[in-house]
Amino acid sequence: MPKAPWTAIEELAGPLFEAGHRPERTDLVDLAYRENADDDIVDALDTLGPRPLESLAALKAQLEANGVLA
Secondary structure (H helix, E strand, O other): OOOOOOOHHHHHHHHHHOOOOOOOOHHHHHHHOOOOOOOOHHHHHOOOOOOOOOOOOHHHHHHOOOOOOO
């Protein structure tokens, strides 16, 4: 599976966390589609579990654990 660059995911998802949101996988995947993000980013976000993410750091940790970050 190709890997997604963290900087691109951070740029996409960062504003949600900065606004105080706790997005779930579907929120992030939907956002990636709306923003016409690269398929690797969509695929990486699609590996997330169903629980809301508390922070950008938690998002990065989960994606690293899933082995989908470049």
